[in-house]
Amino acid sequence: MTTAERFVGRDHELQRLKVLLDQAAGGRAATVVLGGEAGVGKSRLVAQFMARAEKDHQAHVLRGACIELGGGLIPYAPLVESLRLLVRDRGEKQIRAEVTDSAWDDLAHLVSDFTGTAAAAVPGAVPSGSGQLRVFGAVLRMLEHLGRSAPVVLVFEDMHWADQSTLDLVSFLARRLSSERALLVCSHRAELLPGHALRVLLAEPEFHRHVHPVALRTFSEDELADFIGELLPDTSAPPDRDLARRCHELSGGNAYFAEQLVLSGTLTGPQASRVPESINELMLTRIATLSEPARRVMQVAAAAARRLDDRLLEAVCGLPDDILDNALRDCRDQGMLVLDPIDQEAYTVQHALLSEAVYQQMGIGERRRLHTRMAEAMTADGRLGLAHDGGAAVELAHHWFRADRRAEALATAVRAGEATMRGRAFHEAESQFGRVLDVLWGQVTDAEQSAGHSREGLLSASAEASRWAGHLSRAVTRVQEAIDAVVLQGDSRRLGELYERLGSYHWETGATVESQAAYTEAVRLLEEAAPRGAAHARALVGLAMAEIRAGSYHAALGRAGRAVELAESIGDVGAEGRALNAAGLALALLGRAEEGEPRLRRAVTLADQADHVEDLLRAYGNLAVALELAGDLAGSVEEALTGLQRAQAFGLTDDRLALVLANNAGVSLMALGRWDEVAELLGRVMASRPRVEQSAYLRLTLAEFSVARGLDADAERLMGEVGDQRIADPRFVAALYACEADLHCWRQVPARALDAVHRGLAAVADTENVLVRLRLYSIGLRAAADRAALTSDGGAMGVDLIKAARRQAAAGAEIDEIPILLQLCQAEYCRALGKDSGPRWADVAKAWAQMGRPYQAAYAYWREAAARLAAGDRVAATEAATAAAETAARLGAKPLLSAVEDLALGPVREPDPPSATPVPVAVAVPQDPGLTKRQLEILRMLVSGGDTNRKIARKLGIQEATVATHVHRIFLNLGVQSRAAAVSKAFALGLFPDLTGSAPTGD
């Protein structure tokens, strides 16, 4: 016997896994991370659990292991292996019947060499957008589909050797799995060096929060006794206690060590006196028992990746058939080589520890020769490798590299880079290209010849790999190096193409200014070169988008139009869609949403056709913006949410574009007064704690929302977070200052609000965005009016603002919101002048209500109520205040609600009693009425002489309007409606003891 047949112990661990599987079966997916030292028994535990899951739960069990392959790793190794098993067990037809949507298409290319069917699913050399996330999303959906018939157990073994794509996949699955009936189990060796990629992942709090760690300990002495009892020839007799103790002492309870100690006879045989100190030493003792040819076989197997085709073995060993057969039999009898579970024509080394020991024992030259022969054999016959697609290229590159044959290593690494790129394993592609450019290039005499590509071409391919691997700054560096190389050649067309790429990488990092500069250069260069091509169209679109960000909509529109024509003429559907997207957005921002909308809809269709996820989501986002600007808020919400759903289907929940879509939906929902939905949506999205750079727009919306709900501290925090972002888009900048001003208004510090407005206006001065500027004017005028009530200069400050607002609105676009904003500005301005007008506010309120914007309407109703109250029309005031209070209460707009309640109306939500008796004023007047010196002076004049406003103005040498404002403020503060009442109140408060009452004149 080579290993224990009966499973020993581990009740606790199995129980824990069973509970999690039960929960998964009930729709609560989970991820388990199983760690333990090498050889402790992880694989055996997992195998036992899988067998039980299959038997007791009829679960689908899928298992794959990571492969140790030096620096060059096989992307998605465990996923690929598990998918192969799935195909082998069920046949592709059956899988397609279960996994009904496109998920399988997105995965099939990973196993295309195995199924032989899916080659068509591999797109061209350039990976389509967000390819890696597409694979992730597909795995998630596959689990969901398979889970419908039975719970799924997906096992990834040996994660300490995981390639970066697999680590990313696991990180993704751990976070994303929710109601799928699936359990993901990842095993790994506990001894991870600092800086090891898996160790880094395990230390991430966000990852840690989402996984269930299980630490597998070594066997206790009792368990070990049980265990070795299984291994000894006579299983009926209980094992010798001393033997068990000795074995435990030596092995530390490590299953593999103990097993090998027993099987080698070290404990019981004639050599019992000399015991090995480590597993490694023990392994070498075991290998020493093999015949020379058998040892050769083991060396070949160790130098190969874990699985080894028997034809490769034949080719590399170079032994005559009969000797090889004997050697193989020897290895298998000793339990050192076993048949591969998937491919019965391949072998694997029984245990990784064994393979490592064999490999380490070989001399450097011996290893080199072996790798050379491997590579030669695999080059001669491509079917000898582990896989026959991207993985095969990686494997070959690995052997040439280890063989120190640099020219071949370089050539094969280039091919491996290209193949992994096609397989959307961008991290691996990046590391292959990195090896080519940073290590091998300088070591090979005619590198270009070996690579079959220019250095510049490889630099740009490498940049693209880095971009998709999410390493944007590396992408920028690489493409800049490529630019430096091409500048010398003076090829303006190629240079233009590279600048176009540079523009796009900068764009992705949010460096708008750099992006615009690069695109400008690209357009200039490509205009010189004929014939025009796709890069030219892309550069035009890039530039147009940068111009939109900078608020130059006319220029953007012209440029996007040219891009549409160019893309059409060269039949580039992708570029055409992107160009339409830019043109549609520019039109919408210029107030021509009805022309923009069809273009954006077409952009959605084209992105779908071109299968370009990013373009698709961008088109949805812009369509939502266009509909919002057209006043179709409900439509805007719908399109944004559709886009968001599609993003989620691709597994792109955390992507920047998904956050943009969530924001688009949030903005329109907020305007519609569907604040519960806003809170739910934004709360859900923010729960995954997106990075600030990715979510600046969303955070700003949340800040606005917080201001409106009176959550000042939240609002301040959010504004602080996004304030550091280098975003020049006037839509963002203006909204940020408007939000700040709004907060100051509610806090009744109008001076600071005005300051924010002026800063905002300066920041967007050079842009064509009329809408955002008018929003700023309206808040500025609100602040000016608030200030007028406190001092006498508010009206003056409003003059500039109202003039500018009128000018802008007249010259501005045909956006429905603009005339209402102007009306709002006028109403605020009148208020600033002390000529507050109920009817004006009523018009504003009605206009907002008609547009379906209840919060803005409620604000205007509040102002209407105050104006009517000041004019003495209590009934109309109450009606308006009721409307305002109802909406504010329903929305949860606390600052507005308390402002309405502060009106001296009494409880505003109760209708006026039908009787003619006046409603008692329900506001307690403070002893100190809180009047300014000037106001007290005016009040004094009212009390002493009952002067009219004009008379007071003349006496004080100020504007009549200013007096009116003061009088209004006096009334408000005293809680009165008329001059007569003000005089009585002044007496009641004993404000002017030196004056005796005289009959006040009427108003």
Ligand SMILES: Nc1ncnc2c1ncn2[C@@H]1O[C@H](COP(=O)(O)OP(=O)(O)OP(=O)(O)O)[C@@H](O)[C@H]1O
């Ligand atoms: N609970 C058990 N019952 C019976 N045999 C076991 C048990 N645990 C481990 N073994 C045996 O001990 C040996 C080592 O176990 P295993 O291969 O599972 O270790 P591992 O932790 O996966 O090692 P590695 O880190 O190298 O992958 C195997 O031969 C296995 O069959």
Ligand SMILES: [Mg+2]
């Ligand atoms: Mg194992």
